[in-house]
Amino acid sequence: MSDCKQSELIVRELGYLPLAIEQAGAYIWAQGSSLSKYLEEYKTNFRTVMENRPEGLQGYATVYTAWKISLEAIKAKNLAAAQLFVQYSFLSNNVSDCLMLHGGENDQSSNIGLMSQGELDAQISFLLSYSLVKRDVSRRKVWIHPVVHEWTRQHLVDSEKKQMTAHVSDMIARSITWSIADKSPESRLVFARNILPDIEACVNHITQYLLDNAGGNSNSWKSFKILREFLTRQGLYSKGVILAQLLKNEHEMNLGKEHSDTITSMNNLASLFQYQGKYAEAEPVYKEALSVCQKMLGEEHPDTLTSMNNLALLFQYQGRYTEAGPLYMEALSRCKKAFGEEHHDTLISMNNLALFFQYQGKYAEAEPLYQEALLGCKKVLGDEHLDTLAAMNGLALLSQYQGKYTKAEPLYKEALSGYKKALGEEHPDTLTSMNNLASLLQYQGKYAEAEPLYKEALSGYKKALGEEHPDTVTCINNLASLLQFQGKYAEAELLYKHTLSWHKKVMGEEHHDTLVSMNNLALLFQYQGKYAKAEPLYQEALSGLKKVLGEEHPDTLTSMHNLALLFQYQGKYAEAEPLYKEALPGCKRVLGEDHHDVLIFTCWEWAIALHGMLLVPLWMLQDDI
Numbered sequence: 001m002s003d004c005k006q007s008e009l010i011v012r013e014l015g016y017l018p019l020a021i022e023q024a025g026a027y028i029w030a031q032g033s034s035l036s037k038y039l040e041e042y043k044t045n046f047r048t049v050m051e052n053r054p055e056g057l058q059g060y061a062t063v064y065t066a067w068k069i070s071l072e073a074i075k076a077k078n079l080a081a082a083q084l085f086v087q088y089s090f091l092s093n094n095v096s097d098c099l100m101l102h103g104g105e106n107d108q109s110s111n112i113g114l115m116s117q118g119e120l121d122a123q124i125s126f127l128l129s130y131s132l133v134k135r136d137v138s139r140r141k142v143w144i145h146p147v148v149h150e151w152t153r154q155h156l157v158d159s160e161k162k163q164m165t166a167h168v169s170d171m172i173a174r175s176i177t178w179s180i181a182d183k184s185p186e187s188r189l190v191f192a193r194n195i196l197p198d199i200e201a202c203v204n205h206i207t208q209y210l211l212d213n214a215g216g217n218s219n220s221w222k223s224f225k226i227l228r229e230f231l232t233r234q235g236l237y238s239k240g241v242i243l244a245q246l247l248k249n250e251h252e253m254n255l256g257k258e259h260s261d262t263i264t265s266m267n268n269l270a271s272l273f274q275y276q277g278k279y280a281e282a283e284p285v286y287k288e289a290l291s292v293c294q295k296m297l298g299e300e301h302p303d304t305l306t307s308m309n310n311l312a313l314l315f316q317y318q319g320r321y322t323e324a325g326p327l328y329m330e331a332l333s334r335c336k337k338a339f340g341e342e343h344h345d346t347l348i349s350m351n352n353l354a355l356f357f358q359y360q361g362k363y364a365e366a367e368p369l370y371q372e373a374l375l376g377c378k379k380v381l382g383d384e385h386l387d388t389l390a391a392m393n394g395l396a397l398l399s400q401y402q403g404k405y406t407k408a409e410p411l412y413k414e415a416l417s418g419y420k421k422a423l424g425e426e427h428p429d430t431l432t433s434m435n436n437l438a439s440l441l442q443y444q445g446k447y448a449e450a451e452p453l454y455k456e457a458l459s460g461y462k463k464a465l466g467e468e469h470p471d472t473v474t475c476i477n478n479l480a481s482l483l484q485f486q487g488k489y490a491e492a493e494l495l496y497k498h499t500l501s502w503h504k505k506v507m508g509e510e511h512h513d514t515l516v517s518m519n520n521l522a523l524l525f526q527y528q529g530k531y532a533k534a535e536p537l538y539q540e541a542l543s544g545l546k547k548v549l550g551e552e553h554p555d556t557l558t559s560m561h562n563l564a565l566l567f568q569y570q571g572k573y574a575e576a577e578p579l580y581k582e583a584l585p586g587c588k589r590v591l592g593e594d595h596h597d598v599l600i601f602t603c604w605e606w607a608i609a610l611h612g613m614l615l616v617p618l619w620m621l622q623d624d625i
Contacts, residue, residue, distance in 0.1 A: 006036055013046070014042075014063075020062045020066040022131050023063070023067060025131070026070070026132075042069065045065045045069055049064055060147060064151060071152070074126070078123070078126050081123045085127055086153075087171075090167075092200075092201045094143045095198060096195070098140070101115060102174065102175045103171030103174045103175040104174075161208075162210060166210070166217065169206065169227065172199055173223035176230050177226065179191045179195075203242055210246070211246060217246070221247065227243055228244055232271075234423075235423075235426070237272050263292055263303055267303075270282040270289065274310075276469065277465075282314055286314055287311065299334065308327050308331040309327070309331045309349055316355075318507075319507070319512040321359070329353065332349040347376040347387065350369050354398075358394070358398050360549065361552070366398055367398060370395040374391040386422060389415045389419055389429075389433075392411050395411055396440075400439070400443065409437075412433070416430070416437055426464060427464070431457045431461055432457075432471060435453070435457040438451075441453070442481065447482060447485060457475050458472070470506075476495050476499055477499040477520065480524075483495070489524060500514070500517040500521055509544075510548055512548055512549065512555070515541045515555075516541075518537050518541040519545075519558070522541060522562065531569065535566060538563040542556070560582060564576045564583065
């Protein structure tokens with residue numbers, strides 16, 4: 001029979017599927033096989049495949065048979081290339097040479113541990129000859145068809161899957177360690193973008209093959225820790241929490257609850273829950289970690305103080321200020337005593353307490369702490385360290401609240417530049433810094449500059465954290481505020497209502513952020529002249545803020561001012577006047593005589609005295625909280 005006729009028979013047997021035809025042709029060429037011999041070999045293997053019916057064929061039986069014939073031939077001729085091919089199947093289907101080379105260093109667990117670029121190229125060329133992979137030479141990457149990629153992994157037995165998952169975890173961890181030691185910040189960001197698909201694939205395999213192996217993964221703990229840290233730095237909290245939970249479970253089972261590594265894994269897991277806005281899940285883990293630390297390590301051990309700070313921060317996010325304050329103060333006092341004024345842990349504790357005072361509106365107490373923390377971080381950690389950037393961002397935010405916009409702007413811009421350089425454009429910390437700068441620009445009336453920053457931050461939050469994360473909701477609220485000031489009331493109203501509904505559902509009726517959100521919606525109704533809708537919201541918000549924050553918190557004073565202003569607009573001067581008089585002294589004490597909010601209150605007090613005859617420019621209307 002002619003070659004043409006044989007070729008036609010093979011193509012027909014392969015169901016005219018291009019992938020099967022490509023692999024068959026490559027096999028025939030690489031093996032030097034005759035067409036008739038391949039046709040006979042294919043039919044024999046196809047019958048075996050159909051008798052065994054492996055899962056996931058779904059109409060691909062011909063492709064699977066062609067792949068199986070090629071894989072067996074590769075195993076017989078070049079075991080190292082076959083192992084490399086299997087290794088690829090536990091990563092993404094588009095893998096960089098960089099990962100394979102640096103991940104294989106010091107690896108003695110397989111025949112492909114140590115390779116030069118030339119040796120790797122030789123193995124890839126062998127796989128290319130069977131058309132099982134594609135080569136992107138310019139980017140030095142190897143691509144595998146998704147179907148082939150899946151089959152190569154699934155044909156292994158469970159023990160092989162577990163072993164290869166652990167092996168690939170170690171590979172990736174070594175590659176990450178290499179990048180941190182040998183690359184510039186810019187190069188590390190490029191490396192992170194390239195390796196993330198491989199890490200996500202690896203975590204998926206850990207979930208599939210190693211979660212039920214609790215207690216049996218101790219050799220991979222170091223690698224799991226490196227992967228968790230990397231995912232946390234990239235803001236991929238939902239993937240990181242899988243590894244954090246695995247490490248906590250493994251440490252408890254193998255080391256006991258009172259071991260220092262178990263305590264650390266507890267704190268790491270709780271932190272990831274907190275980053276995701278899952279406060280109810282974070283709290284019991286933080287409390288357990290703190291309790292064990294106090295019992296086993298003592299009150300002044302660094303791990304105890306870290307646990308104390310973590311729990312205080314969680315309470316703060318939940319609006320539980322009376323519980324957070326004593327923990328912050330105790331942690332800072334003990335840090336100073338145990339480590340000294342300029343220790344890293346002391347500076348972080350100082351910055352946390354400053355943030356707490358800022359939340360409470362105690363700006364005069366927050367400012368010197370922020371300044372001391374920032375100077376200390378620059379001295380001890382350097383200008384570009386993440387904790388330095390956090391202190392810088394905190395001082396900028398405080399300056400904004402104090403009305404010191406010219407001081408705040410360069411700090412925000414420096415912090416944002418630092419976050420972009422260190423973490424990349426899409427990290428949640430970068431997005432928060434971007435959101436803060438947008439807020440400042442809005443306060444300065446620079447709406448055209450603020451809007452694209454808000455929108456970029458919101459898009460990033462939705463992608464990184466999801467629609468329901470607290471940071472996403474805060475950004476939605478800020479965008480609503482901007483739309484309000486641009487006169488886009490209908491768009492703003494929808495966003496404000498969404499954020500208020502979310503806060504009530506997730507944070508509760510009396511949470512600080514819920515009350516602020518309520519005040520913002522009331523202010524929007526006031527701008528539209530919907531006074532009957534605005535008044536009950538203002539009343540409820542003011543009552544709640546007095547209860548939660550106290551009479552002289554800036555947010556309470558702002559809410560008081562807004563309600564007074566509403567009464568003023570309605571001609572209810574007798575109801576407006578005592579509110580103005582109550583708010584003005586508090587503003588002077590908290591914000592200072594020259595703060596723009598104090599000047600606004602003073603003008604409105606004069607307006608009341610003249611019974612509304614004084615015209616006040618539009619820019620003097622109070623911003624939303």
